[in-house]
Amino acid sequence: MTEAAAALLRRLGSQTGQVLPLIEGAIAFAELERPGIDSAPQRQHLKELASAVRQAAGGDAELDEQVEALGAVIGGVYGYRGDTENYDDIANADILRAIDRRRGLPVTLGILYIHVARAQGWDAAGLNFPGHFLIGLGEDDRYAIIDPFAGGIACDAERLGELLRGLDETATLQPHFRRRVPDREVLLRLQNNIKSRLIRAGEPEHAVAVIERMLLLAPDHAGLWYEAGLLNAHLDRFGGAATALQAAIRHAPSSPEREQAALLLQHVRGKLN
Secondary structure, three states: OHHHHHHHHHHHHOOOOOOOOHHHHHHHHHHHHOOOOOOHHHHHHHHHHHHHHHHHHOOOOOHHHHHHHHHHHHHHHOOOEEOOOOOOOHHHHOHHHHHHHOEEOHHHHHHHHHHHHHHOOOOEEEEOOOOOOOEEEEOOOOEEEEEHHHOOEEOOHHHHHHHHHOOOOOOOOOHHHHOEOOHHHHHHHHHHHHHHHHHHOOOHHHHHHHHHHHHHHOOOOHHHHHHHHHHHHHOOOHHHHHHHHHHHHHHOOOHHHHHHHHHHHHHHHHHHO
């Protein structure tokens, strides 16, 4: 199971383009986190969700009917909601646990909504909204924004403003907040929630393992390689740190980032001698 999950992520890591099999990537990450887990029940549940939304929407559903069907079935019938009581629980970033618990982070639930919407042939993707993962549904001329954390409700400008002011009272809505983000970024964001929580909890060894899985999906991501080097150095794994930092230098998009990695690499090599 873990070998198949890792192979899937490597295959996705070699692909280009905006769209990936989001739910399969999320399940693969969950299977690597919990080796031996059987994802068959959750996969069957996803099929039931998609079927229920299809029945609720009917054929050739208009955009407002699509929004209504997603929220009524996923948020209503099946009771999916954001976990407001235990938001920082790592289980909220595990798609399989989110399915079992009907609770999760915005991005975890967002992946679920996007998968079910795409199963209907609907145009759905994650958005570049700061701090709170939202979904765009439909085309530019007919477009809806959905909040999966709040039961799949549609977001108007007032609701978006409230979410934004929750992060920064002085912030204002910007056109680029509606920009669609590639699926790879969505999956990395999901795993970044786990990584950051592990670092805050003082579990750098586990955090390195998460970063290594993320690199299967994004092998050219200089920032992840740098983080791997930094954490490995913290753990006195200087050989692994040097390898990661060399990759960071190789993939760094700019001179300042290369110089930063090179300085740390010089320090690490000093520890190896």
